[in-house]
Amino acid sequence: MYGPLVCAYMGDTIYEMYVREYLVKKGITKVGELQQSSLKYVSAKSQRSHLERLINSNFLTDEELEIVKWGRNAKGTKSKSTDIITYRFATGLEALIGKLHFDNKDNRIEEIMKFILGE
Numbered sequence: 001m002y003g004p005l006v007c008a009y010m011g012d013t014i015y016e017m018y019v020r021e022y023l024v025k026k027g028i029t030k031v032g033e034l035q036q037s038s039l040k041y042v043s044a045k046s047q048r049s050h051l052e053r054l055i056n057s058n059f060l061t062d063e064e065l066e067i068v069k070w071g072r073n074a075k076g077t078k079s080k081s082t083d084i085i086t087y088r089f090a091t092g093l094e095a096l097i098g099k100l101h102f103d104n105k106d107n108r109i110e111e112i113m114k115f116i117l118g119e
Helices: 004-025 031-042 044-056 062-072 084-102 106-117
Strands: none
Touching (some): 004 106, 044 106, 084 106
């Protein structure tokens, strides 16, 4: 229905919402501290790390791995803050979250985010 970059665009928003809610619920109340703490989750480097952990733990289904590859291989813009491989892995994770959202698989998004956030 939507292309990989549109799914990644939506997935980025959903992913960040989960992270922000998690940090606020942890009791962090200062915006600067929230911003700094969020970098452990929302930077391309951290997203790549979380994706690799999902993959190495066999947490993702074969279908989900295909979505990650679909998102990772999409032709998009280049990142100014990280290397292209890391950026594409992060895009793959975001595309997965977005695609699951568009497929009304919000329960699976929650499972993935709980894994990432260590809940």
